[in-house]
Amino acid sequence: MTDSDNQQKWPALPATLSNIAVTKNSGKYESVSSNYFKVGHPRLVFMAENDEQVSHVVEYAGNVQRFVGHQIPFSVRSGGHGITNYSVNDGGIIIDLSQMNQVNILDEAKGLVKVQAGAVWGDVADKISKADLVLSSGDFGDTGVGGLATSGGLGLLVRKQGLTTDQILGATIITADGKKRNVNKEENSDLFWAIRGGGSQVGIVTEFIFQADKVEPAKSGQRVPIGTMIK
Numbered sequence: 623m624t625d626s627d628n629q630q631k632w633p634a635l636p637a638t639l640s641n642i643a644v645t646k647n648s649g650k651y652e653s654v655s656s657n658y659f660k661v662g663h664p665r666l667v668f669m670a671e672n673d674e675q676v677s678h679v680v681e682y683a684g685n686v687q688r689f690v691g692h693q694i695p696f697s698v699r700s701g702g703h704g705i706t707n708y709s710v711n712d713g714g715i716i717i718d719l720s721q722m723n724q725v726n727i728l729d730e731a732k733g734l735v736k737v738q739a740g741a742v743w744g745d746v747a748d749k750i751s752k753a754d755l756v757l758s759s760g761d762f763g764d765t766g767v768g769g770l771a772t773s774g775g776l777g778l779l780v781r782k783q784g785l786t787t788d789q790i791l792g793a794t795i796i797t798a799d800g801k802k803r804n805v806n807k808e809e810n811s812d813l814f815w816a817i818r819g820g821g822s823q824v825g826i827v828t829e830f831i832f833q834a835d836k837v838e839p840a841k842s843g844q845r846v847p848i849g850t851m852i853k
C-alpha cells in the first residue's frame with residue numbers, strides 16, 4: 623500500500639456501519655489495529671456486534687473494491703493470536719469479532735455448547751466447566767475461538783478428544799457474497815468440511831456449535847481440568 627492508495631477515495635460508509643467503524647482519527651484506533659505479533663495500519667476497523675453487521679462489512683468491502691478497481695487487504699480477527707498475521711493489514715479493512723463473544727450451554731446433558739467466534743478460550747472454559755463440561759482447545763486462555771477452531775486446535779485434551787475442529791457440530795458463516803449460511807453435516811456440508819481447517823478461506827465464521835464432553839468432578843470436589851489453562 624502506498625500513500626496515494628491510502629488517500630484514494632472510498633465509497634461513503636453506509637449508515638449501518640458508521641457506528642462500528644474505527645478510523646485513524648479515533649482514540650481507539652491504536653488498540654484495535656494490531657494483533658499479538660504485528661502492528662497493523664488498516665484504513666478502517668469494524669467492531670461487529672452481530673451477523674447482520676458482518677454481512678454489511680463484507681458487502682461494503684466488495685463495494686470498495688469495485689469502486690477503486692483493485693483488491694484491497696481484508697482481514698478477519700477474532701482473538702488476534704494468529705501466528706500468520708493475516709488478521710491485520712496495512713491500508714485495508716479489518717473486521718473484528720471480539721464484541722461477539724457469547725458462550726451458551728444449549729443442552730447440558732448432551733454437552734451442546736454454542737460459542738460466538740469472538741470469545742476467547744479461557745472464557746469458554748470458565749463457563750462450561752461450571753457444568754462439568756470440557757472442550758479440547760488450546761492451552762492459552764486468551765487465544766480466540768474463531769482462529770483456533772477454524773484451523774485445528776491442539777490443547778491439553780487432544781489425546782482424549784482430538785482437535786477442536788473434531789468437536790464442531792455446526793457453524794454459522796458469512797460468505798463472500800455477504801450471505802449468512804448454516805453449515806453442518808446436512809446443510810452446506812461442503813462448507814462445513816472446509817471451515818474445519820480452512821480458516822478464513824471460505825467465509826467468516828460467526829458462531830460454532832460444539833460437542834463438549836461431560837466429566838465427573840474429582841472426589842476432592844475440585845473442578846476439572848481446564849483450570850490449568852494459562853490466562
Ligand SMILES: Cc1cc2nc3c(=O)[nH]c(=O)nc-3n(C[C@H](O)[C@H](O)[C@H](O)COP(=O)(O)OP(=O)(O)OC[C@H]3O[C@@H](n4cnc5c(N)ncnc54)[C@H](O)[C@@H]3O)c2cc1C
Pocket residue numbers: 657658697698699700701702703704705706708709719739759760761762764765766767768769770772773774775776777821822823825826827828
Ligand atoms: C500465545 C499463543 C498461544 C497459542 N496456543 C495454542 C495452543 O495451545 N493450541 C493451538 O492449537 N494453537 C495455539 N496457538 C495458535 C492459535 O490457535 C492460532 O494462531 C489461531 O489461529 C489464533 O486464533 P485467534 O482467533 O486468536 O487469531 P486471529 O489472529 O484473530 O486469527 C487467526 C487467523 O484465523 C482467521 N480467523 C479468525 N477468526 C476467524 C473467523 N471467525 N472465521 C474465519 N477465519 C477466522 C484470521 O483471518 C487469521 O487468518 C497459540 C497462539 C499464541 C499466540
